[in-house]
Amino acid sequence: MAITTALTDRLGIEHPVLCAPMARVSGGKLAAAVSQAGGLGLIGGGYCDPDWIDTEFAAAGNARIGIGFITWRLEQFPEVLDRALERQPAAIMLSFGDEKPFAGKIKAAGAALIAQVQSLEQAKRAADAGADIVIAQGGEAGGHGANRGTFSLVAEVVDALADIPVVAAGGIADGRGLAAALMLGASGVLLGTRFVATTESMAPEAAKQAVAAESGDVTVKGSTFDKARGFDWPAPYALRTFRNSFAERWEGKDLPESAIAEFEEAAAVANMEIAPVVAGEASGIIRDVPSAAELVPRIVAEAEQKLRGATAFCSTP
Numbered sequence: 543m544a545i546t547t548a549l550t551d552r553l554g555i556e557h558p559v560l561c562a563p564m565a566r567v568s569g570g571k572l573a574a575a576v577s578q579a580g581g582l583g584l585i586g587g588g589y590c591d592p593d594w595i596d597t598e599f600a601a602a603g604n605a606r607i608g609i610g611f612i613t614w615r616l617e618q619f620p621e622v623l624d625r626a627l628e629r630q631p632a633a634i635m636l637s638f639g640d641e642k643p644f645a646g647k648i649k650a651a652g653a654a655l656i657a658q659v660q661s662l663e664q665a666k667r668a669a670d671a672g673a674d675i676v677i678a679q680g681g682e683a684g685g686h687g688a689n690r691g692t693f694s695l696v697a698e699v700v701d702a703l704a705d706i707p708v709v710a711a712g713g714i715a716d717g718r719g720l721a722a723a724l725m726l727g728a729s730g731v732l733l734g735t736r737f738v739a740t741t742e743s744m745a746p747e748a749a750k751q752a753v754a755a756e757s758g759d760v761t762v763k764g765s766t767f768d769k770a771r772g773f774d775w776p777a778p779y780a781l782r783t784f785r786n787s788f789a790e791r792w793e794g795k796d797l798p799e800s801a802i803a804e805f806e807e808a809a810a811v812a813n814m815e816i817a818p819v820v821a822g823e824a825s826g827i828i829r830d831v832p833s834a835a836e837l838v839p840r841i842v843a844e845a846e847q848k849l850r851g852a853t854a855f856c857s858t859p
Contacts, residue, residue, distance in 0.1 A: 545720075545842060545849075548707040549729035552674060553632065553654060556580030557842045558730025559720070560656075560677075560709060561737045561834070563610025563635055564685060564820070565589060570601025572742040572834055577605045579838035584635055587611040587626060589773070590619040599629045608632045608653070612686075613639025614776060620644075627651045635677070638686060638779055642671040649674075658711065658732075660688035660779075665699045669706055676703055677732050680712030684735045684761070684822030686779045687712065693726065700727035713758075715824035717844020724849070733841075735822045740834040746812035749819045750831050752784060758823030760784050764793045767818045770805040783818035784825075 549558045559581035561568055565588025573583025585598045587609045595609065609626050613636045616623060623644060626634065634648045637658035648655045649672060657668035658677040668676050678699040680692025692712040700708045707730070710723035715736035723731050738745045739753040763780040766789050775781070783789065788808070792801060808816030832840070 545724070545845060547724070547729040549675065549709060552707055553582055555582050557838055558709075558724075559838050559841060560584065560730065560732040562685075562711065562732050562734035563587060563608075564734055564738065565612075566594075567738055567743055567745045567820075568610075569742075569744045570598035570603075570605075570607070572737060572740065572744065573598075573607040574602040574605035575740075575742045575834035576737070576838060577607050579835045580842075581838050582632060583607045583834075584633070585609040587616075587622070589615050590622040592622050592625050595622065595626060599626075606632050608635060608656070610635035610637065610656075610658075613637060613641065613644075616644065623647065627653065633675075637677075637679075638776070640671070641668055641673060645671045645673070656709075659699070660690060661695070662698050662702060665703060669703050673706065675707045675709060675729075677709040677711050678728070679732075680710075681763075681782075682713030682758075682823040683711055684738070684782050684824070685820050686775065686781050687763075688778050688780075693722075696723065696726045696728050713823050715827050717841045717846070718848055719824075720841055720845035721848040721852075724845070725852075733824075735824045736828060736837070736841075737834060738821060739828050739831045740837060741831060742834045746814070748812050748814050749821075752814060752819045753821050753825045754828050754831050756784060756821075756825050758826035761821065761823055761825065762789065762793075764789055766792045766797070767805075769797050770802055781818075781820070782822055783820050784814075786815050786818065788816040789818070 557580040561576040561583045563584035563586040565586040568586040576583035633654040635656040654674040656675045657673035678696045710728040711732040
């Protein structure tokens with residue numbers, strides 16, 4: 543039983559599974575592994591470091607991959623988009639800002655425009671901008687996000703965008719989540735936290751092991767780590783990470799230079815009591831660190847099993 547959807551048809555992929563373009567985590571090796579396993583991997587273009595982007599495209603080799611950007615940051619460095627498009631990516635994903643200024647260039651280059659949104663209003667804006675695929679991201683997601691829950695947001699966006707494939711994101715890490723997303727009308731899933739804990743991920747080993755061990759109960763949202771890194775994120779977006787001593791000390795406070803220096807030193811050596819483990823609530827259902835190459839078909843096989851078993855809930859009159 544193959545799971546064929548509007549997403550697999552639009553992107554020309556075997557499985558309706560996308561790897562989130564997590565900054566400094568989703569590198570070329572991870573993106574390539576996901577694509578070669580039948581999904582689509584997206585390099586984390588993040589804060590628009592062109593040299594890092596070049597390095598990770600090279601690391602992906604000949605794999606068919608895409609790249610994602612933080613849109614408000616791309617507005618500050620628009621030339622980085624041109625550099626990425628020279629690599630002929632399968633898709634460009636934009637998150638956290640207006641897609642319209644970049645949509646024409648992306649589509650003219652032959653790349654699919656994927657827009658990640660956190661509200662119905664943003665979904666309609668993305669559709670008007672010409673998005674080929676819309677990702678409805680619930681607040682359960684790791685990293686930056688807003689407040690809507692995944693289930694209700696996905697269903698609402700699906701109802702509003704009848705002609706555009708909708709992808710579910712936030713709190714999804716296995717085949718159960720993929721099956722549930724399909725039942726909501728989504729055409730696939732975008733996974734972030736699940737791919738943090740893979741062998742190809744660029745996350746520190748300590749972060750991978752933490753994701754595979756902790757409950758979703760330990761995640762919190764805040765702005766402390768953005769302040770420590772010098773990033774001025776716009777409202778309403780906050781960063782979901784694991785709770786640690788640094789966040790507990792400084793959340794809601796101004797950071798002195800000594801605290802920033804402490805953070806930078808900790809980040810350099812992956813001290814996760816001070817530097818963040820960026821992860822979402824799905825960490826509570828992750829218990830291993832497999833290869834992405836093995837993980838993608840595992841998720842799809844589990845979803846197929848769940849979908850087949852769903853008939854058990856239906857009685858014949």
